[in-house]
Structure formats: C-alpha cells, structure tokens
Amino acid sequence: MTLATIFYAIGFPLLGIILGLLYKGIDRKISARMTSRIGPPIRQPFWDVGKLLIKETVVPENAVAWIFNVMPIVALASSMTLLLYIPFGIIKAPLEGYGDLVVILYLLTLQALAMAIGGFSAGSPFASVGAQREMILMMSYEMPLAIVITGFALIYKSFSLSTIALTPVWTLVGPVGWIGLLLLLAALLIVTPAELAKLPFDIAEAETEIAEGLLSEYSGRNLALFYLSDAVRSFAMVALEVALFFPFTFSQGFGLQFSEPVSYIIEGLWFLAKVLILYILAVTLVRTSFARFRIEQASRLFWTYVNIMALLGLILVALEVM
Amino acid sequence: MPTKAMFLMIRQLLQRPFTNPFPVKYAPKNVTKTIEKVKLGQMSINNPIPVPDGFRGKLKYDPERCIGCRLCITVCPANAMEWIPEVRKIRHYVTRCMFCGLCVDVCPGKKLPGETAPVKALSMSKEFLLADYDKYSDNLIVEPTSKEQSLNNQEPSSDQK
Amino acid sequence: MANDKVSKISKRYEIPIGPIHPALKEPIRVEAEVKGEKVVKVDVKRGFAHRGIEYMGMKRNAIQTLYLSERICGICSISHPYAFVLASEKALGIEPPPRAQYIRTIIAELERIHSHILWLGVVAHEIGFDPILFWTWKLREKVLDVLEAITGNRINYAMYMIGGVRRDIKESHILALRDMIDYYRKAADQMKDIFLSDPIYKARTKDVAKLSQDLALKLNIVGPTARAAGLRVDIRQDIPYDAYADIDVRAVVPQDIMGEVNGDAYDATLVRIYEIEQSLDIIEYCINNMPEGKLLAIPNYVALLTTIRKTQGEGIGAHEAPRGEVIHYVKYDGTRDGPVVWKVIAPSYNNINCWGPLLLGAEVADIPVVIAFIDPCLCCNDRIAFVKDENGRVLDYFEIHNMSVNKTMKIKRMLGV
Ligand code: SF4
Ligand code: SF4
Numbered sequence: 001m002t003l004a005t006i007f008y009a010i011g012f013p014l015l016g017i018i019l020g021l022l023y024k025g026i027d028r029k030i031s032a033r034m035t036s037r038i039g040p041p042i043r044q045p046f047w048d049v050g051k052l053l054i055k056e057t058v059v060p061e062n063a064v065a066w067i068f069n070v071m072p073i074v075a076l077a078s079s080m081t082l083l084l085y086i087p088f089g090i091i092k093a094p095l096e097g098y099g100d101l102v103v104i105l106y107l108l109t110l111q112a113l114a115m116a117i118g119g120f121s122a123g124s125p126f127a128s129v130g131a132q133r134e135m136i137l138m139m140s141y142e143m144p145l146a147i148v149i150t151g152f153a154l155i156y157k158s159f160s161l162s163t164i165a166l167t168p169v170w171t172l173v174g175p176v177g178w179i180g181l182l183l184l185l186a187a188l189l190i191v192t193p194a195e196l197a198k199l200p201f202d203i204a205e206a207e208t209e210i211a212e213g214l215l216s217e218y219s220g221r222n223l224a225l226f227y228l229s230d231a232v233r234s235f236a237m238v239a240l241e242v243a244l245f246f247p248f249t250f251s252q253g254f255g256l257q258f259s260e261p262v263s264y265i266i267e268g269l270w271f272l273a274k275v276l277i278l279y280i281l282a283v284t285l286v287r288t289s290f291a292r293f294r295i296e297q298a299s300r301l302f303w304t305y306v307n308i309m310a311l312l313g314l315i316l317v318a319l320e321v322m
Numbered sequence: 323m324p325t326k327a328m329f330l331m332i333r334q335l336l337q338r339p340f341t342n343p344f345p346v347k348y349a350p351k352n353v354t355k356t357i358e359k360v361k362l363g364q365m366s367i368n369n370p371i372p373v374p375d376g377f378r379g380k381l382k383y384d385p386e387r388c389i390g391c392r393l394c395i396t397v398c399p400a401n402a403m404e405w406i407p408e409v410r411k412i413r414h415y416v417t418r419c420m421f422c423g424l425c426v427d428v429c430p431g432k433k434l435p436g437e438t439a440p441v442k443a444l445s446m447s448k449e450f451l452l453a454d455y456d457k458y459s460d461n462l463i464v465e466p467t468s469k470e471q472s473l474n475n476q477e478p479s480s481d482q483k
Numbered sequence: 484m485a486n487d488k489v490s491k492i493s494k495r496y497e498i499p500i501g502p503i504h505p506a507l508k509e510p511i512r513v514e515a516e517v518k519g520e521k522v523v524k525v526d527v528k529r530g531f532a533h534r535g536i537e538y539m540g541m542k543r544n545a546i547q548t549l550y551l552s553e554r555i556c557g558i559c560s561i562s563h564p565y566a567f568v569l570a571s572e573k574a575l576g577i578e579p580p581p582r583a584q585y586i587r588t589i590i591a592e593l594e595r596i597h598s599h600i601l602w603l604g605v606v607a608h609e610i611g612f613d614p615i616l617f618w619t620w621k622l623r624e625k626v627l628d629v630l631e632a633i634t635g636n637r638i639n640y641a642m643y644m645i646g647g648v649r650r651d652i653k654e655s656h657i658l659a660l661r662d663m664i665d666y667y668r669k670a671a672d673q674m675k676d677i678f679l680s681d682p683i684y685k686a687r688t689k690d691v692a693k694l695s696q697d698l699a700l701k702l703n704i705v706g707p708t709a710r711a712a713g714l715r716v717d718i719r720q721d722i723p724y725d726a727y728a729d730i731d732v733r734a735v736v737p738q739d740i741m742g743e744v745n746g747d748a749y750d751a752t753l754v755r756i757y758e759i760e761q762s763l764d765i766i767e768y769c770i771n772n773m774p775e776g777k778l779l780a781i782p783n784y785v786a787l788l789t790t791i792r793k794t795q796g797e798g799i800g801a802h803e804a805p806r807g808e809v810i811h812y813v814k815y816d817g818t819r820d821g822p823v824v825w826k827v828i829a830p831s832y833n834n835i836n837c838w839g840p841l842l843l844g845a846e847v848a849d850i851p852v853v854i855a856f857i858d859p860c861l862c863c864n865d866r867i868a869f870v871k872d873e874n875g876r877v878l879d880y881f882e883i884h885n886m887s888v889n890k891t892m893k894i895k896r897m898l899g900v
Contacts, residue, residue, distance in 0.1 A: 034331040035617040036340035041348050125496040129517070129847060199611055200683055208506040208609045208851040210498070289328035291683040292611030294848040295520060325683075326676045331614055340621045374632040376650065378641065397784055399543070399550035422550050422641040427649065428784050 020231030057220030071118030072225035130213020180316025562804030569800030598805035646780030706807020713744035829863030
C-alpha cells in the first residue's frame with residue numbers, strides 16, 4: 001500500500017463528498033434565484049447531512065432490516081467508486097486502468113438498483129410503488145445511455161475514459177459525425193435528470209404522489225447516506241459528461257503554457273468550472289423549468305424518442321468512422 | 323427542449339429575489355440568542371413591510387374613555403373581552419382576538435371636558451408581531467390598570483372556558 | 484430476490500392517502516387500492532375537520548355569527564359572509580345601499596382572483612412544478628396587497644355587515660385597483676402562455692380527471708369544475724345579486740374559448756385563468772359605475788341587533804364562491820338576536836363526490852391532480868359528524884358527551900390531578 005493509494009482511498013471520497021455537497025448547495029441557490037426566492041445558503045447541504053446524522057435511524061417494523069440498512073451504503077459506495085473512474089481534467093482517474101466506460105455504466109445502474117431494492121425492502125406501499133417506478137425508469141433510460149457509450153467506443157475503438165479525455169471527440173470526426181455527436185449529447189442530456197432522479201424524472205420520489213416514494217421510510221443515517229450518494233452521483237454524472245464531450249483543456253483552449261504544478265491546479269479548477277456550468281444547465285435549469293412526467297410517459301419518451309435520437313446519432317457516427 | 327417556463331426562470335434569475343428577508347435573511351444558528359441580541363440592540367433585523375392605513379393590529383384600550391357600556395362584549399365574536407365588574411371596565415385577551423375590529427366600530431367612547439366629539443376607548447394599532455411563549459403574558463392582555471391591581475383574586479386562566 | 488420482486492410488482496397495494504399526505508392541504512382520506520400503477524378500488528372518507536361551527540353560530544348573535552362564518556374557510560373568507568349576509572338580508576327585509584352592493588362585489592371578485600391564482604399554483608405543485616407554484620404565488624401578492632389596503636388585512640377581511648359593508652373604497656384604493664387590473668391583465672396572458680402551452684403540463688392534465696357533462700349533472704358538481712365540464716352554471720348568471728345584477732355575467736365555459744369540451748384538469752385550468760380576466764372586467768365595471776351613498780342600511784350595530792330580535796323570517800343566500808356556489812340558510816324567530824337555524828352548504832361538498840368515479844382506473848400519478856382539480860376546501864365541508872362504536876351503532880350526543888367526561892376523568896386519574 002503506497003502513500004498514493006491511501007490518499008486516494010481517504011482523500012478522494014472526502015473530496016467527492018465535499019464537491020458533491022458544494023455543487024448541490026450551488027444548485028439549490030440558483031434554483032431558488034430562478035424562482036425569485038432567496039434560497040438556502042450554499043453551506044446548507046452540509047448542515048442537512050450533519051442534522052440527518054444526529055437524528056434517530058428508524059427501521060420500519062415490516063422491513064427486511066439488513067437489506068434496508070445495507071442499501072444506503074451500497075448506493076454511496078457505488079457513487080464513490082464511480083467518481084474514482086473519472087479523470088479530473090488532465091489529472092488521471094485514480095482507478096485508471098482498472099475498468100472503463102462499461103464499468104461506469106454498471107456503477108450508475110448499481111446506485112439506482114440499490115435504491116430500488118432498499119425501497120422494496122422497506123415494506124411500505126409508498127416505497128414499493130416508488131421502487132417499481134424506479135425499476136421501470138431504469139430499464140427505459142439504460143438503453144440510450146448504452147448507445148451513447150457504444151458511440152464513443154466506435155470512435156475511439158476503446159472503452160477507456162482516459163483515452164477519450166485525452167483528445168476531444170469533436171476533433172476526430174467530420175461534419176456528419178458532428179451531427180451524430182450532437183444527437184448523442186442531446187440524448188445523454190435527457191438521460192441525465194432521469195439518472196439522477198431529478199425533475200422531470202423524479203417519478204420514483206414524487207412527493208405529492210407517493211410521499212417521497214423510495215425514501216419515504218428512510219431516516220437518520222440511512223437517509224443521510226442516500227443524500228450523500230445523490231450529491232456525489234450528480235457531480236460524477238456531470239463530470240462524466242464533461243470528460244466525454246468537453247474535455248478541452250485550459251491551455252489548449254487559450255493557447256497558454258504553464259509549469260507543472262501550476263498547470264495541474266489551473267486545469268483542475270478549469271475542469272470544476274466546466275462541470276459547474278454543465279451542472280447548472282443540465283440539472284438546475286432543467287429541474288426548475290419542468291413538471292414531473294407520469295411514469296408511462298417517461299418510459300415512452302425514452303423508448304421511442306430518445307432511443308431513436310441516440311440510434312440516429314450512433315448511425316451517423318458509425319458512417320463517419322467506418 | 324426550451325419551454326416558456328424555462329425562459330421565465332432565466333428571466334427571474336436575473337431579477338432580484340421577491341422574498342422579503344424579514345426578520346433575517348437566513349435562519350440564525352441560535353434563534354433564542356438572536357432574539358436576545360436584537361432586544362439588547364446588538365443586532366438589527368430587517369424591517370417588515372409597512373402595513374397600510376386601516377390595518378387591524380393589536381387592540382389599544384384607553385380606560386379613561388371607557389364608559390363601561392359593554393357593547394364591545396356584546397359584539398365580540400371571539401369572546402375576547404372580559405368584564406371586570408369591580409372597576410366597570412374591560413380586560414382584553416389578545417390571544418383570543420381575531421382582529422375583526424367590531425368592538426372599535428361599536429365603542430361609543432367618552433367626551434372629555436373641552437372636546438367637541440367623543441373619542442373611542444378602543445382603537446386598533448399597527449402592531450402585529452405578537453408571538454409569545456406565554457399566552458397570558460403582559461403583552462397579550464390589555465387591562466385598565468396595572469396588572470397587580472385588577473388581578474385581585476381572579477386568575478385569568480380560570481375564567482377562560 | 485428476483486422472484487420476490489416480480490410477485491410484488493403484480494401485487495395489489497393499498498395506498499393510503501390522508502388524512503395527512505403531501506398532496507392534501509387539509510385532512511381527508513382517500514383509500515386507493517392499486518395494481519401496478521392503476522387504481523382498481525377507491526374509497527373517500529370525510530369528516531376529519533368537523534368543528535361544529537353551525538352549532539356555535541346558533542348560540543350567538545347575528546353579528547358574531549357573521550364573523551364566525553368568515554372563519555369557516557380561510558381562503559373563501561368572504562364567500563361565507565357574503566352568503567350569510569344575503570340570507571340574513573332576505574330574512575330581515577333589509578336592503579343594502581347600492582354603493583355597499585358594489586363594494587361587496589368588488590371584494591368578492593378580488594377574492595376570486597387570489598383564490599384562482601392560488602389554485603393554479605397548487606395544481607402546479609401537485610405535478611411537481613414547484614417553480615410555477617412560487618411564480619403564481621408571487622403574482623398573487625398584488626391582489627393581497629390591494630385587499631389589505633382596502634380592508635385592513637390580507638385574509639379575513641371583516642368587511643361585510645348585514646345591510647352593507649363596513650369600510651368604504653376610497654380614491655386611493657381605486658387607483659390601486661386600476662393598477663392591479665393592468666398588472667393582472669398582463670399576468671393572465673403570461674399564465675395562459677405558461678400553463679396552457681407547457682408540454683408537460685398538457686401531458687399531465689389533458690384527459691386526467693375527465694368529467695363528462697352527464698356525470699357532472701348527476702353528481703351535482705358546481706362552480707368552475709362544472710363549467711370545465713361544459714355546463715353553463717354560475718350563480719352570478721343564474722340568480723344575480725348585488726352588482727352582478729347590473730352586469731351581464733356569463734359563465735366561462737371551455738367550448739366558448741377552445742370550441743370543444745373535455746372536462747379534464749386542463750379545461751379546469753383554462754376556465755380558471757379566463758375567470759380571472761372576467762373578474763378583472765367586473766371590477767373595472769364596478770369602479771367605473773360605483774354609485775355614491777351610504778354604506779350601511781342600519782349603521783348602528785345595536786339597532787341592527789334590536790331589529791333582528793324583533794323580526795321573524797328565513798332566507799337563503801347563494802353566492803358564487805371561487806370554488807362554486809356556497810349556500811347559507813338562516814332563520815330568525817323574533818326571540819333572540821341571532822339565527823335559530825343556520826345551515827351552510829359549501830361547494831366542495833358536492834365536488835368531492837366526483838373523486839370516486841374519476842379516480843377509478845386512473846393512475847397513481849393522477850391522484851393528486853384529481854384531488855386538486857376541484858380545488859377542495861375541506862374545512863368548509865364537514866357539516867356533520869357521526870361517531871360509531873365498535874358494533875357500528877351511531878352514538879348520540881349524550882353518549883359521546885359521557886364518553887368524553889369519562890376519558891377526562893381517566894386521564895386525570897392517570898396523571899394524579
Ligand atoms: S377585534 Fe374583534 S375579536 Fe378582537 S376584541 Fe374586538 S370584537 Fe373581539
Ligand atoms: S371599551 Fe368601549 S364599548 Fe367597551 S365597554 Fe368601554 S366604552 Fe363600551
């Protein structure tokens with residue numbers, strides 16, 4: 001075990017949590033300003049987690065206790081691991097070489113699955129309906145997500161994210177591929193809120209319909225873990241999109257050169273700024289300006305329109321590279 | 323897929339928040355301490371939006387001008403007025419009041435020497451920050467004289483059904 | 484695990500909605516049995532907000548009862564007094580001065596505006612559109628400010644009196660009213676834009692809570708809900724009173740606006756937004772044609788109470804509240820200064836009847852929309868409460884009273900008081 005491993009094992013999850021909660025705070029603030037409210041202070045998510053941690057953790061009587069308690073941990077662990085696969089600008093991903101886009105795809109699924117299983121094990125009708133909805137939604141958005149990732153595999157002939165992040169994808173294809181990539185990007189952007197269980201696809205946690213659904217029985221530490229996993233996953237998902245579609249580095253973009261340590265810091269900050277912008281556009285703005293879909297509408301949307309869009313993009317990309 | 327709502331939200335992002343930051347912008351860490359500080363004048367709070375003329379706030383009572391006609395007791399829908407037979411005046415429980423202003427409407431009042439028209443004994447102030455921990459606190463009972471004198475043997479809580 | 488899940492997916496669940504639930508703002512219980520996402524069985528249970536207000540009113544004098552009626556509902560805080568004063572004036576043979584009639588109409592229409600905007604926000608919230616909830620309620624502040632300036636408070640205006648109104652509308656108020664009318668003319672256009680053209684709003688409300696005209700007639704649905712189903716019912720049109728008699732109010736129905744009727748939640752939105760515009764027109768007419776004169780037929784409350792004590796009579800007052808018709812029946816027998824009989828019928832009482840048929844076969848996601856689309860006001864609703872013992876026998880007043888006394892004693896013993 002080297003020093004670097006220890007840093008990655010402890011430092012990275014901590015960094016992930018801090019960044020996730022920070023971005024959540026910014027997201028809440030901007031969403032509030034969009035609705036003419038003052039909104040909570042940006043540190044609010046940290047307080048929320050702290051408060052949840054000191055609250056009592058209640059396990060419902062007819063829940064399968066061990067599954068019910070384990071699933072929040074699984075969810076958080078999977079989002080954390082997801083973060084370890086994403087390169088921060090030019091800083092290499094900690095788990096570089098131990099897995100690739102396919103693993104990321106599964107990790108994304110795992111978190112949603114953990115929530116669904118947790119919901120089923122809660123033994124409450126609200127949570128069960130929520131879990132059913134989560135499963136249906138998952139089945140719907142996995143397909144377009146997989147198509148997007150296949151598209152990248154076609155272009156790079158590799159599933160490795162670091163390879164992808166090294167050269168911006170836009171430079172590798174011609175005009176037809178550009179259109180294809182734009183379609184893939186659009187499909188991925190539509191999948192994002194579904195993947196993150198945000199409006200308009202927070203169907204599994206619909207407050208007014210099924211009283212927070214999946215999470216209705218969770219409290220205290222378990223809820224805090226889900227909250228954290230949501231924060232980390234939101235950050236990781238957007239970071240993944242940035243790594244896939246906008247890997248432009250600061251020095252490339254502005255034609256500047258920096259010495260070694262400075263460039264790491266600047267590129268890191270540049271990456272965070274890109275993530276923030278995309279976060280606001282793809283998560284905050286979307287969740288603030290749409291109402292919630294019904295589950296069957298959402299799944300129709302994914303199975304038909306988004307799938308067709310993604311497939312079309314894939315075909316265009318394939319035409320270009322074949 | 324940009325919708326009208328999305329443009330509305332972006333437009334609102336550029337405007338100032340509509341929320342009135344009264345009494346403070348963010349919830350303080352310790353509410354009781356903050357209140358204490360405000361009372362001591364060490365901290366200032368944002369002012370509430372001014373209320374219009376004719377606002378119906380806490381009742382003001384001038385026992386000097388009360389003739390003891392008991393009309394306010396007759397019309398008060400909430401039974402917020404209590405008759406004090408010894409002094410022939412009324413006692414008003416703010417916590418029971420529903421701020422309809424009927425008592426002010428009916429109150430005949432008294433003409434003090436040198437005045438042309440009678441002035442009502444009751445009037446409505448603009449005071450509306452009436453929250454208290456104790457519903458029988460001094461602030462929430464309007465009485466003709468100081469509390470000790472008129473209390474006599476009557477405990478207010480036992481009068482209230 | 485997998486097998487378990489499959490069997491659970493096809494299982495029937497009992498989803499309890501209420502008495503406390505995020506979709507409900509007041510207590511009522513909807514028991515829905517769902518299979519997957521479909522509601523297969525539904526039962527609506529009312530009676531969680533019975534307060535015995537009518538009984539209290541029959542123990543007080545008429546002025547007190549009038550203000551008690553204002554407390555029946557916080558949102559329609561002028562509708563109940565309006566119906567009560569109309570009924571009382573009929574019973575007592577008092578004619579309010581014309582200026583008072585116009586002022587009453589203005590206040591009632593202002594209330595309709597704020598109530599309808601509130602409804603728009605609530606429906607948006609039920610489908611997860613919270614930003615629009617905040618936006619509509621931001622717009623609503625304007626009318627509340629005007630109401631506060633005129634009446635003294637934002638809610639519970641304490642404005643009406645048997646035989647007139649208590650406060651005048653002054654020049655400055657008229658300026659504020661005109662300003663408000665311009666503001667809402669623009670806002671109504673914006674609301675049409677936002678609500679009626681939003682793709683997800685359409686997807687969530689079209690064909691949801693679809694109420695046919697037949698069913699609406701059969702269940703005696705009233706107010707905007709009935710108008711959304713295409714029925715031309717409106718008390719202001721059918722039995723005009725006060726200033727409405729001078730104005731030709733026509734019921735707003737979707738067939739006049741869109742050319743077709745669906746009777747769904749989308750049409751209900753349509754009707755309510757256009758009714759806001761209609762209210763603005765009515766207010767504008769009223770301030771332009773406001774007669775001069777007194778405010779009260781009997782300015783002295785003591786004289787009024789004396790008149791009531793000497794008069795025998797009964798009357799029915801009907802007012803078109805924002806949610807539909809509210810009807811009050813009062814009877815004075817000439818012995819006391821308050822009503823001996825007071826009966827209230829609130830619009831939600833009829834409208835809740837449609838929940839059952841509309842929820843059957845709906846999706847779980849539609850439950851909040853169906854619940855909200857009639858704009859239920861549950862505190863107006865519960866006029867009578869039955870208490871049954873474990874054998875299903877209805878307990879009478881004395882039994883319940885005894886039980887309460889016994890329970891108090893038991894608690895006292897337990898606490899050792
Ligand atoms: S304002 Fe109304 S409720 Fe309050 S004391 Fe006067 S009459 Fe009674
Ligand atoms: S306060 Fe006014 S109404 Fe009440 S008893 Fe005194 S004089 Fe009469």
